[in-house]
Amino acid sequence: MDATCDLQVDVNGEEIFFVHKNIISSYCGKIRKLFDKSKGVTTNLKVILHGFPGGPGSFELVSRFCYNNGKIVINPYNAHRLLCAAYYLEMNEMISGSHNLLEQTKKSIEEIKFWSWPELLSALRNSIDLVPMSSSSQVLQKCLDSIVARLVFTSETSPSCPSSSSPESSGLRLSTDSKSTESLRSGLLRSTWWFEDLVNILTPNLVKLLVKSIILHKFDHGVTSRFLFYYQKSRFFNANSDEKREIIETIIDSLSLLDQTSVSCKSLFWILRVALNLNVKKIHRNILERMIGSQLDQATLDSLLVPSPHGSNYLYDVNLVLQFVKHFLTTKCGPGVPISELKKAARLIDSYVAEVAPDPRLKPCKFLALVKALPESARESYDDIYHAIDIYLQVHTGLSDEEKTSIFNSLDYTKLSSESCNHLTQNDKCPPRFATLALKAQQFKLENLFRGMDVQKRFILPPHELVATDEGMHEQVVIYAEQVVPYEGKEDIVIENEKMKAHLEGMQWRVVELEKVCRKMQTQMTKILKSKLSRQTSAKSLPRLCS
Structure with a gap:
Protein backbone atom coordinates (compact mmCIF):
# COMPACT_ATOMS: atom_id res chain seq x y z
CA MET A 1 0.00 0.00 0.00
CA ILE A 112 -32.61 25.32 -9.31
CA LYS A 113 -35.22 27.66 -10.76
CA PHE A 114 -32.61 28.88 -13.26
CA TRP A 115 -31.67 25.42 -14.48
CA SER A 116 -32.54 24.35 -18.01
CA TRP A 117 -35.13 21.66 -18.74
CA PRO A 118 -32.45 18.96 -19.48
CA GLU A 119 -30.67 19.91 -16.24
CA LEU A 120 -33.91 19.53 -14.28
CA LEU A 121 -34.51 16.10 -15.79
CA SER A 122 -30.97 15.01 -14.96
CA ALA A 123 -31.31 16.25 -11.40
CA LEU A 124 -34.60 14.38 -11.11
CA ARG A 125 -32.98 11.12 -12.24
CA ASN A 126 -30.09 11.55 -9.79
CA SER A 127 -32.37 12.29 -6.87
CA ILE A 128 -34.47 9.18 -7.64
CA ASP A 129 -31.34 7.03 -7.41
CA LEU A 130 -30.58 8.51 -3.97
CA VAL A 131 -34.00 7.93 -2.41
CA PRO A 132 -34.83 7.15 0.43
CA MET A 133 -32.27 9.60 1.86
CA SER A 134 -34.17 12.39 3.63
CA SER A 135 -31.86 14.98 2.13
CA SER A 136 -32.57 13.62 -1.35
CA SER A 137 -36.30 13.75 -0.71
CA GLN A 138 -36.06 17.47 0.03
CA VAL A 139 -34.16 18.14 -3.17
CA LEU A 140 -36.50 15.85 -5.08
CA GLN A 141 -39.50 17.91 -4.03
CA LYS A 142 -37.72 21.11 -5.07
CA CYS A 143 -36.95 19.55 -8.43
CA LEU A 144 -40.59 18.51 -8.99
CA ASP A 145 -41.82 21.96 -7.97
CA SER A 146 -39.42 23.57 -10.45
CA ILE A 147 -40.60 21.24 -13.22
CA VAL A 148 -44.25 22.09 -12.56
CA ALA A 149 -43.46 25.80 -12.37
CA ARG A 150 -41.79 25.48 -15.77
CA LEU A 151 -44.91 23.76 -17.15
CA VAL A 152 -47.16 26.49 -15.77
CA PHE A 153 -44.93 29.19 -17.29
CA THR A 154 -44.91 27.42 -20.67
CA SER A 155 -48.69 27.02 -20.72
CA GLU A 156 -49.21 30.69 -19.87
CA THR A 157 -46.78 32.03 -22.45
CA SER A 158 -47.69 29.68 -25.31
CA PRO A 159 -51.23 29.55 -26.77
CA SER A 160 -52.66 26.09 -26.52
CA CYS A 161 -55.85 24.29 -27.32
CA PRO A 162 -58.88 24.81 -25.10
CA SER A 163 -58.76 22.79 -21.91
CA SER A 164 -60.42 19.46 -22.41
CA SER A 165 -62.56 17.72 -19.85
CA SER A 166 -61.42 14.22 -20.57
CA PRO A 167 -58.31 12.29 -21.58
CA GLU A 168 -59.78 10.69 -24.66
CA SER A 169 -60.95 14.06 -25.91
CA SER A 170 -57.36 14.63 -26.98
CA GLY A 171 -58.65 13.47 -30.34
CA LEU A 172 -60.60 16.76 -30.37
CA ARG A 173 -63.61 17.61 -32.45
CA LEU A 174 -61.59 19.20 -35.21
CA SER A 175 -63.09 21.76 -37.56
CA THR A 176 -63.33 21.09 -41.26
CA ASP A 177 -61.32 24.26 -41.78
CA SER A 178 -57.70 23.22 -42.40
CA LYS A 179 -56.19 26.20 -40.56
CA SER A 180 -58.39 25.58 -37.53
CA THR A 181 -57.52 21.88 -37.55
CA GLU A 182 -53.80 22.56 -37.72
CA SER A 183 -54.08 25.12 -34.94
CA LEU A 184 -55.84 22.71 -32.63
CA ARG A 185 -53.37 19.94 -33.36
CA SER A 186 -50.40 22.15 -32.69
CA GLY A 187 -52.09 23.40 -29.53
CA LEU A 188 -52.47 19.84 -28.32
CA LEU A 189 -48.79 19.14 -28.98
CA ARG A 190 -47.83 22.28 -27.06
CA SER A 191 -49.80 21.15 -24.02
CA THR A 192 -48.40 17.59 -23.98
CA TRP A 193 -44.77 18.12 -25.07
CA TRP A 194 -43.44 17.08 -21.64
CA PHE A 195 -45.23 13.70 -21.41
CA GLU A 196 -42.47 11.61 -22.99
CA ASP A 197 -39.72 13.30 -20.96
CA LEU A 198 -41.30 12.45 -17.61
CA VAL A 199 -43.02 9.15 -18.29
CA ASN A 200 -39.74 7.20 -18.36
CA ILE A 201 -38.29 8.92 -15.29
CA LEU A 202 -41.09 9.05 -12.72
CA THR A 203 -41.78 6.12 -10.45
CA PRO A 204 -45.38 5.61 -9.25
CA ASN A 205 -44.55 7.31 -5.95
CA LEU A 206 -43.13 10.32 -7.76
CA VAL A 207 -46.27 10.56 -9.89
CA LYS A 208 -48.25 11.21 -6.71
CA LEU A 209 -45.79 13.92 -5.66
CA LEU A 210 -45.97 15.47 -9.11
CA VAL A 211 -49.79 15.63 -9.03
CA LYS A 212 -49.75 17.24 -5.57
CA SER A 213 -47.33 19.85 -6.84
CA ILE A 214 -49.53 20.40 -9.91
CA ILE A 215 -52.54 21.06 -7.69
CA LEU A 216 -50.49 23.44 -5.55
CA HIS A 217 -49.34 25.40 -8.60
CA LYS A 218 -52.84 25.28 -10.19
CA PHE A 219 -51.69 23.68 -13.42
CA ASP A 220 -54.34 22.50 -15.92
CA HIS A 221 -56.13 19.43 -14.50
CA GLY A 222 -57.33 18.32 -17.92
CA VAL A 223 -53.77 18.08 -19.24
CA THR A 224 -52.73 16.36 -16.00
CA SER A 225 -55.38 13.67 -16.36
CA ARG A 226 -54.22 13.04 -19.93
CA PHE A 227 -50.68 12.60 -18.64
CA LEU A 228 -51.84 10.07 -16.04
CA PHE A 229 -53.54 7.94 -18.69
CA TYR A 230 -50.53 8.29 -20.96
CA TYR A 231 -48.26 7.21 -18.10
CA GLN A 232 -50.39 4.15 -17.34
CA LYS A 233 -50.47 2.96 -20.94
CA SER A 234 -46.75 3.58 -21.51
CA ARG A 235 -45.57 1.85 -18.35
CA PHE A 236 -47.83 -1.18 -18.78
CA PHE A 237 -45.86 -2.56 -21.74
CA ASN A 238 -42.95 -4.05 -19.80
CA ALA A 239 -44.55 -4.32 -16.36
CA ASN A 240 -45.47 -7.51 -14.49
CA SER A 241 -48.76 -7.96 -12.62
CA ASP A 242 -47.52 -6.48 -9.34
CA GLU A 243 -46.04 -3.46 -11.12
CA LYS A 244 -49.25 -2.95 -13.09
CA ARG A 245 -51.27 -3.07 -9.89
CA GLU A 246 -49.03 -0.44 -8.29
CA ILE A 247 -49.31 1.77 -11.38
CA ILE A 248 -53.10 1.54 -11.60
CA GLU A 249 -53.51 2.24 -7.88
CA THR A 250 -51.27 5.28 -8.29
CA ILE A 251 -53.42 6.51 -11.19
CA ILE A 252 -56.61 6.08 -9.15
CA ASP A 253 -55.16 7.99 -6.18
CA SER A 254 -53.89 10.76 -8.43
CA LEU A 255 -57.14 11.13 -10.39
CA SER A 256 -59.07 11.45 -7.15
CA LEU A 257 -57.05 14.56 -6.31
CA LEU A 258 -58.05 16.34 -9.51
CA ASP A 259 -61.18 18.27 -10.34
CA GLN A 260 -63.64 15.54 -11.34
CA THR A 261 -64.82 17.52 -14.36
CA SER A 262 -61.35 16.97 -15.85
CA VAL A 263 -61.86 13.19 -16.07
CA SER A 264 -64.62 11.71 -18.21
CA CYS A 265 -66.90 8.96 -17.00
CA LYS A 266 -65.88 6.81 -19.97
CA SER A 267 -62.22 6.98 -18.95
CA LEU A 268 -63.05 6.07 -15.36
CA PHE A 269 -64.94 2.98 -16.51
CA TRP A 270 -61.94 1.97 -18.61
CA ILE A 271 -59.69 2.27 -15.54
CA LEU A 272 -62.26 0.31 -13.54
CA ARG A 273 -62.14 -2.67 -15.88
CA VAL A 274 -58.34 -2.71 -15.74
CA ALA A 275 -58.42 -2.41 -11.94
CA LEU A 276 -60.88 -5.29 -11.58
CA ASN A 277 -58.68 -7.55 -13.71
CA LEU A 278 -55.67 -6.71 -11.53
CA ASN A 279 -57.59 -7.19 -8.27
CA VAL A 280 -56.58 -3.83 -6.79
CA LYS A 281 -56.97 -3.09 -3.10
CA LYS A 282 -60.47 -2.43 -1.83
CA ILE A 283 -59.63 1.12 -0.78
CA HIS A 284 -58.67 2.02 -4.37
CA ARG A 285 -61.75 0.32 -5.77
CA ASN A 286 -63.92 2.36 -3.39
CA ILE A 287 -62.24 5.57 -4.58
CA LEU A 288 -62.94 4.65 -8.19
CA GLU A 289 -66.56 3.73 -7.43
CA ARG A 290 -67.07 7.09 -5.75
CA MET A 291 -65.64 8.99 -8.72
CA ILE A 292 -67.82 7.08 -11.19
CA GLY A 293 -70.88 7.43 -8.98
CA SER A 294 -70.53 11.21 -8.94
CA GLN A 295 -70.85 11.16 -12.76
CA LEU A 296 -73.43 8.38 -13.10
CA ASP A 297 -75.76 10.60 -15.11
CA GLN A 298 -73.04 10.75 -17.81
CA ALA A 299 -72.54 6.98 -18.04
CA THR A 300 -73.85 4.69 -20.77
CA LEU A 301 -75.61 1.34 -20.54
CA ASP A 302 -72.65 -0.49 -22.10
CA SER A 303 -70.37 0.90 -19.40
CA LEU A 304 -72.64 -0.34 -16.61
CA LEU A 305 -72.73 -3.90 -17.93
CA VAL A 306 -69.66 -5.01 -15.98
CA PRO A 307 -69.38 -8.82 -15.69
CA SER A 308 -69.82 -10.20 -12.19
CA PRO A 309 -66.73 -11.18 -10.17
CA HIS A 310 -65.29 -14.63 -10.67
CA GLY A 311 -67.30 -17.20 -8.75
CA SER A 312 -70.51 -15.15 -8.56
CA ASN A 313 -73.84 -16.73 -9.48
CA TYR A 314 -75.20 -13.82 -11.51
CA LEU A 315 -74.27 -12.50 -14.92
CA TYR A 316 -73.56 -8.81 -14.24
CA ASP A 317 -72.06 -7.07 -11.23
CA VAL A 318 -75.29 -5.67 -9.80
CA ASN A 319 -73.65 -4.79 -6.47
CA LEU A 320 -71.23 -2.51 -8.28
CA VAL A 321 -74.06 -0.58 -9.94
CA LEU A 322 -75.85 -0.27 -6.61
CA GLN A 323 -72.67 1.31 -5.20
CA PHE A 324 -72.61 3.76 -8.11
CA VAL A 325 -76.18 4.80 -7.35
CA LYS A 326 -75.37 5.17 -3.65
CA HIS A 327 -72.46 7.52 -4.36
CA PHE A 328 -74.50 9.39 -6.97
CA LEU A 329 -77.28 10.10 -4.49
CA THR A 330 -74.73 11.17 -1.88
CA THR A 331 -73.13 13.73 -4.19
CA LYS A 332 -76.07 14.78 -6.36
CA CYS A 333 -79.11 14.94 -4.12
CA GLY A 334 -78.09 18.00 -2.18
CA PRO A 335 -79.75 21.41 -2.49
CA GLY A 336 -79.44 23.13 -5.84
CA VAL A 337 -78.73 19.99 -7.87
CA PRO A 338 -80.67 20.00 -11.17
CA ILE A 339 -83.48 17.44 -11.22
CA SER A 340 -82.54 16.76 -14.84
CA GLU A 341 -79.39 14.91 -13.72
CA LEU A 342 -81.44 12.75 -11.37
CA LYS A 343 -83.94 11.91 -14.11
CA LYS A 344 -81.15 11.13 -16.57
CA ALA A 345 -79.62 8.69 -14.08
CA ALA A 346 -83.05 7.12 -13.54
CA ARG A 347 -83.50 6.49 -17.27
CA LEU A 348 -80.07 4.82 -17.32
CA ILE A 349 -80.85 2.60 -14.33
CA ASP A 350 -84.24 1.66 -15.81
CA SER A 351 -82.48 0.51 -18.97
CA TYR A 352 -79.97 -1.43 -16.86
CA VAL A 353 -82.78 -3.14 -14.91
CA ALA A 354 -84.42 -4.23 -18.17
CA GLU A 355 -81.05 -5.53 -19.42
CA VAL A 356 -80.31 -7.67 -16.35
CA ALA A 357 -83.90 -8.84 -15.80
CA PRO A 358 -83.55 -11.92 -18.07
CA ASP A 359 -80.67 -13.26 -15.94
CA PRO A 360 -82.14 -16.44 -14.39
CA ARG A 361 -79.65 -16.26 -11.50
CA LEU A 362 -80.57 -12.72 -10.45
CA LYS A 363 -82.21 -12.97 -7.03
CA PRO A 364 -85.48 -11.10 -6.34
CA CYS A 365 -83.86 -9.09 -3.55
CA LYS A 366 -81.17 -7.78 -5.92
CA PHE A 367 -83.70 -7.04 -8.64
CA LEU A 368 -85.87 -5.18 -6.15
CA ALA A 369 -82.84 -3.26 -4.83
CA LEU A 370 -82.15 -1.97 -8.33
CA VAL A 371 -85.76 -0.93 -8.85
CA LYS A 372 -85.90 0.95 -5.54
CA ALA A 373 -82.35 2.36 -5.65
CA LEU A 374 -83.52 5.80 -6.83
CA PRO A 375 -86.25 7.94 -5.23
CA GLU A 376 -89.70 8.04 -6.86
CA SER A 377 -89.21 11.70 -7.78
CA ALA A 378 -86.48 10.67 -10.25
CA ARG A 379 -88.98 8.95 -12.57
CA GLU A 380 -91.70 10.58 -14.61
CA SER A 381 -92.89 7.21 -15.86
CA TYR A 382 -92.73 3.67 -14.49
CA ASP A 383 -93.41 2.03 -17.85
CA ASP A 384 -89.81 0.85 -18.29
CA ILE A 385 -89.74 -0.59 -14.79
CA TYR A 386 -92.99 -2.45 -15.39
CA HIS A 387 -91.57 -3.77 -18.67
CA ALA A 388 -88.49 -5.03 -16.76
CA ILE A 389 -90.72 -6.62 -14.11
CA ASP A 390 -92.71 -8.41 -16.80
CA ILE A 391 -89.49 -9.82 -18.30
CA TYR A 392 -88.22 -10.83 -14.87
CA LEU A 393 -91.45 -12.69 -14.05
CA GLN A 394 -91.39 -14.53 -17.37
CA VAL A 395 -87.91 -15.87 -16.58
CA HIS A 396 -88.38 -16.43 -12.84
CA THR A 397 -91.53 -18.52 -12.83
CA GLY A 398 -90.97 -19.97 -9.38
CA LEU A 399 -91.40 -16.79 -7.35
CA SER A 400 -93.56 -16.95 -4.26
CA ASP A 401 -96.63 -14.74 -3.79
CA GLU A 402 -94.72 -12.76 -1.18
CA GLU A 403 -91.87 -12.06 -3.61
CA LYS A 404 -94.31 -11.02 -6.35
CA THR A 405 -96.08 -8.74 -3.90
CA SER A 406 -92.78 -7.04 -2.97
CA ILE A 407 -91.93 -6.49 -6.63
CA PHE A 408 -95.33 -5.05 -7.61
CA ASN A 409 -95.33 -2.85 -4.50
CA SER A 410 -92.32 -1.04 -5.98
CA LEU A 411 -94.43 0.42 -8.81
CA ASP A 412 -95.99 3.85 -8.71
CA TYR A 413 -99.27 3.08 -10.49
CA THR A 414 -100.10 6.76 -10.98
CA LYS A 415 -97.03 6.99 -13.26
CA LEU A 416 -98.03 4.12 -15.54
CA SER A 417 -99.41 4.84 -19.00
CA SER A 418 -102.81 3.52 -20.03
CA GLU A 419 -101.09 0.97 -22.30
CA SER A 420 -99.02 -0.39 -19.40
CA CYS A 421 -102.08 -0.49 -17.16
CA ASN A 422 -104.06 -2.40 -19.77
CA HIS A 423 -101.20 -4.87 -20.12
CA LEU A 424 -100.95 -5.22 -16.35
CA THR A 425 -104.64 -5.99 -15.93
CA GLN A 426 -104.30 -8.83 -18.44
CA ASN A 427 -101.01 -10.12 -16.99
CA ASP A 428 -101.74 -13.46 -15.32
CA LYS A 429 -98.48 -13.16 -13.34
CA CYS A 430 -99.74 -10.05 -11.57
CA PRO A 431 -101.64 -10.52 -8.29
CA PRO A 432 -105.30 -9.38 -8.78
CA ARG A 433 -105.21 -6.61 -6.18
CA PHE A 434 -102.42 -4.82 -8.05
CA ALA A 435 -104.49 -4.89 -11.23
CA THR A 436 -107.19 -3.14 -9.19
CA LEU A 437 -104.69 -0.51 -8.08
CA ALA A 438 -103.72 0.11 -11.69
CA LEU A 439 -107.34 0.53 -12.74
CA LYS A 440 -108.11 2.91 -9.90
CA ALA A 441 -105.01 4.97 -10.73
CA GLN A 442 -106.11 5.30 -14.36
CA GLN A 443 -109.64 6.18 -13.30
CA PHE A 444 -108.27 8.89 -11.04
CA LYS A 445 -106.07 10.30 -13.84
CA LEU A 446 -109.00 10.43 -16.27
CA GLU A 447 -111.26 12.15 -13.77
CA ASN A 448 -108.55 14.74 -13.17
CA LEU A 449 -108.28 15.21 -16.93
CA PHE A 450 -112.00 15.92 -17.18
CA ARG A 451 -111.86 18.39 -14.32
CA GLY A 452 -108.84 20.11 -15.89
CA MET A 453 -110.76 20.62 -19.13
CA ASP A 454 -113.74 22.04 -17.25
CA VAL A 455 -116.07 19.52 -18.83
CA GLN A 456 -119.60 19.58 -17.51
CA LYS A 457 -120.85 16.02 -16.90
CA ARG A 458 -124.56 15.73 -17.28
CA PHE A 459 -126.95 12.87 -17.78
CA ILE A 460 -128.73 14.32 -20.83
CA LEU A 461 -129.33 13.05 -24.30
CA PRO A 462 -126.71 13.35 -27.08
CA PRO A 463 -125.47 14.72 -29.35
CA HIS A 464 -123.23 17.57 -28.19
CA GLU A 465 -123.77 20.83 -29.97
CA LEU A 466 -121.41 23.58 -31.09
CA VAL A 467 -122.74 27.13 -31.26
CA ALA A 468 -120.57 29.80 -32.91
CA THR A 469 -121.07 33.53 -32.39
CA ASP A 470 -119.02 36.67 -32.98
CA GLU A 471 -118.17 36.79 -29.28
CA GLY A 472 -116.67 33.30 -29.21
CA MET A 473 -117.53 29.67 -29.10
CA HIS A 474 -120.00 28.00 -26.82
CA GLU A 475 -120.10 24.26 -26.35
CA GLN A 476 -122.28 21.79 -24.64
CA VAL A 477 -120.45 18.47 -24.32
CA VAL A 478 -122.52 15.48 -23.37
CA ILE A 479 -120.73 12.57 -21.71
CA TYR A 480 -122.42 9.49 -20.35
CA ALA A 481 -120.86 8.91 -16.92
CA GLU A 482 -121.82 5.98 -14.78
CA GLN A 483 -121.70 6.11 -11.02
CA VAL A 484 -118.46 4.37 -9.94
CA VAL A 485 -118.72 2.60 -6.63
CA PRO A 486 -115.28 2.18 -4.98
CA TYR A 487 -114.27 -1.32 -4.08
CA GLU A 488 -114.79 -1.99 -0.39
CA GLY A 489 -114.06 -5.69 -0.30
CA LYS A 490 -117.72 -6.74 -0.25
CA GLU A 491 -117.77 -8.08 -3.81
CA ASP A 492 -115.67 -10.69 -5.47
CA ILE A 493 -112.38 -9.11 -6.60
CA VAL A 494 -112.49 -10.64 -10.08
CA ILE A 495 -115.94 -9.23 -10.79
CA GLU A 496 -114.85 -5.87 -9.46
CA ASN A 497 -111.81 -5.90 -11.75
CA GLU A 498 -113.95 -6.61 -14.79
CA LYS A 499 -116.33 -3.78 -13.91
CA MET A 500 -113.52 -1.29 -13.40
CA LYS A 501 -111.81 -2.44 -16.60
CA ALA A 502 -115.00 -1.90 -18.61
CA HIS A 503 -115.50 1.47 -16.97
CA LEU A 504 -111.92 2.48 -17.77
CA GLU A 505 -112.25 1.49 -21.42
CA GLY A 506 -115.47 3.54 -21.67
CA MET A 507 -113.82 6.59 -20.17
CA GLN A 508 -110.83 6.26 -22.49
CA TRP A 509 -113.19 6.17 -25.50
CA ARG A 510 -114.88 9.31 -24.21
CA VAL A 511 -111.51 11.07 -23.92
CA VAL A 512 -110.89 10.34 -27.59
CA GLU A 513 -114.29 11.80 -28.47
CA LEU A 514 -113.55 14.84 -26.33
CA GLU A 515 -110.29 15.43 -28.18
CA LYS A 516 -112.21 15.40 -31.47
CA VAL A 517 -114.62 17.99 -30.09
CA CYS A 518 -111.74 20.21 -29.01
CA ARG A 519 -110.13 20.05 -32.45
CA LYS A 520 -113.42 20.94 -34.08
CA MET A 521 -113.84 23.89 -31.71
CA GLN A 522 -110.37 25.15 -32.56
CA THR A 523 -111.15 24.98 -36.29
CA GLN A 524 -114.39 26.89 -35.83
CA MET A 525 -112.71 29.52 -33.67
CA THR A 526 -110.02 30.06 -36.29
CA LYS A 527 -112.66 30.63 -38.97
CA ILE A 528 -114.57 33.12 -36.78
CA LEU A 529 -111.42 35.11 -36.01
CA LYS A 530 -110.48 35.28 -39.68
CA SER A 531 -113.97 36.44 -40.57
CA LYS A 532 -113.93 39.14 -37.90
CA LEU A 533 -110.52 40.43 -38.99
CA SER A 534 -111.70 40.55 -42.60
CA ARG A 535 -114.74 42.68 -41.70
CA GLN A 536 -112.63 45.10 -39.64
CA THR A 537 -110.18 45.54 -42.51
CA SER A 538 -112.98 46.23 -44.98
CA ALA A 539 -114.53 48.84 -42.69
CA LYS A 540 -111.27 50.72 -42.29
CA SER A 541 -110.71 50.88 -46.03
CA LEU A 542 -113.98 52.77 -46.71
CA PRO A 543 -113.60 56.58 -47.31
CA ARG A 544 -115.09 59.00 -44.80
CA LEU A 545 -118.31 60.80 -45.85
CA CYS A 546 -118.18 64.58 -46.23
CA SER A 547 -119.99 66.44 -43.47
Missing part, protein backbone atom coordinates in the same frame (compact mmCIF):
# COMPACT_ATOMS: atom_id res chain seq x y z
CA ASP A 2 1.30 3.49 -0.79
CA ALA A 3 2.56 5.28 2.35
CA THR A 4 0.38 8.28 1.55
CA CYS A 5 -2.70 6.11 1.16
CA ASP A 6 -3.04 4.67 4.64
CA LEU A 7 -6.81 4.20 4.69
CA GLN A 8 -9.12 1.80 2.89
CA VAL A 9 -12.72 2.87 2.39
CA ASP A 10 -15.18 0.14 1.44
CA VAL A 11 -18.22 1.75 -0.18
CA ASN A 12 -21.34 -0.43 0.14
CA GLY A 13 -19.22 -3.55 -0.57
CA GLU A 14 -19.04 -2.48 -4.19
CA GLU A 15 -15.63 -0.84 -4.40
CA ILE A 16 -12.60 -0.09 -2.13
CA PHE A 17 -10.84 3.29 -2.25
CA PHE A 18 -7.26 3.86 -0.97
CA VAL A 19 -7.05 7.38 0.46
CA HIS A 20 -5.01 9.50 2.87
CA LYS A 21 -6.58 9.35 6.31
CA ASN A 22 -5.71 12.90 7.36
CA ILE A 23 -7.01 14.46 4.15
CA ILE A 24 -10.34 12.60 4.19
CA SER A 25 -10.96 12.92 7.93
CA SER A 26 -10.22 16.66 7.88
CA TYR A 27 -13.31 17.21 5.71
CA CYS A 28 -15.50 14.23 6.77
CA GLY A 29 -16.71 14.56 10.34
CA LYS A 30 -18.09 11.01 10.41
CA ILE A 31 -14.75 9.39 9.54
CA ARG A 32 -12.87 11.66 11.96
CA LYS A 33 -15.15 10.57 14.82
CA LEU A 34 -14.44 6.90 14.03
CA PHE A 35 -10.69 7.47 14.45
CA ASP A 36 -11.19 9.48 17.61
CA LYS A 37 -12.84 6.41 19.14
CA SER A 38 -10.03 4.07 18.05
CA LYS A 39 -6.88 5.97 19.12
CA GLY A 40 -3.56 4.08 18.90
CA VAL A 41 -4.46 2.10 15.78
CA THR A 42 -2.18 3.26 12.96
CA THR A 43 -1.92 0.31 10.58
CA ASN A 44 -4.34 -1.62 8.43
CA LEU A 45 -6.92 1.13 8.72
CA LYS A 46 -10.23 0.37 7.02
CA VAL A 47 -13.62 2.03 7.05
CA ILE A 48 -16.74 0.31 5.78
CA LEU A 49 -19.54 2.60 4.63
CA HIS A 50 -22.99 0.93 4.47
CA GLY A 51 -25.81 2.53 2.51
CA PHE A 52 -23.64 5.31 1.16
CA PRO A 53 -25.87 7.45 -1.13
CA GLY A 54 -24.84 7.26 -4.75
CA GLY A 55 -22.37 4.42 -4.18
CA PRO A 56 -18.73 4.53 -5.41
CA GLY A 57 -19.49 7.30 -7.92
CA SER A 58 -20.53 9.72 -5.20
CA PHE A 59 -17.54 8.85 -2.98
CA GLU A 60 -15.20 9.56 -5.88
CA LEU A 61 -16.69 13.07 -6.12
CA VAL A 62 -16.15 13.54 -2.39
CA SER A 63 -12.53 12.43 -2.71
CA ARG A 64 -11.92 14.99 -5.43
CA PHE A 65 -13.36 17.69 -3.18
CA CYS A 66 -11.06 16.69 -0.32
CA TYR A 67 -7.90 16.40 -2.41
CA ASN A 68 -8.63 19.74 -4.10
CA ASN A 69 -8.63 21.73 -0.84
CA GLY A 70 -12.43 21.82 -0.58
CA LYS A 71 -13.09 22.96 -4.10
CA ILE A 72 -15.20 21.28 -6.78
CA VAL A 73 -17.43 22.33 -9.64
CA ILE A 74 -21.02 21.82 -8.49
CA ASN A 75 -23.61 21.61 -11.27
CA PRO A 76 -27.13 20.22 -11.74
CA TYR A 77 -25.67 16.86 -12.73
CA ASN A 78 -23.78 16.23 -9.46
CA ALA A 79 -25.38 18.56 -6.90
CA HIS A 80 -27.78 15.94 -5.55
CA ARG A 81 -25.04 13.31 -5.15
CA LEU A 82 -22.74 15.74 -3.38
CA LEU A 83 -25.51 16.97 -1.09
CA CYS A 84 -26.50 13.49 0.08
CA ALA A 85 -22.85 12.45 0.49
CA ALA A 86 -22.17 15.60 2.51
CA TYR A 87 -25.07 14.81 4.83
CA TYR A 88 -23.94 11.19 5.22
CA LEU A 89 -20.25 12.02 5.95
CA GLU A 90 -21.13 15.10 8.06
CA MET A 91 -19.11 17.45 5.85
CA ASN A 92 -20.46 20.61 7.45
CA GLU A 93 -17.35 22.22 8.96
CA MET A 94 -15.28 25.15 7.73
CA ILE A 95 -11.75 24.17 6.67
CA SER A 96 -9.05 26.83 6.03
CA GLY A 97 -11.67 29.49 5.43
CA SER A 98 -13.38 27.50 2.67
CA HIS A 99 -17.09 26.81 2.69
CA ASN A 100 -17.94 23.26 3.61
CA LEU A 101 -19.36 20.91 0.98
CA LEU A 102 -22.82 20.84 2.51
CA GLU A 103 -23.18 24.60 2.39
CA GLN A 104 -21.81 24.81 -1.15
CA THR A 105 -24.27 22.21 -2.51
CA LYS A 106 -27.20 23.80 -0.73
CA LYS A 107 -26.35 27.15 -2.27
CA SER A 108 -26.10 25.57 -5.71
CA ILE A 109 -29.46 23.84 -5.39
CA GLU A 110 -31.12 27.12 -4.39
CA GLU A 111 -30.51 28.21 -7.99
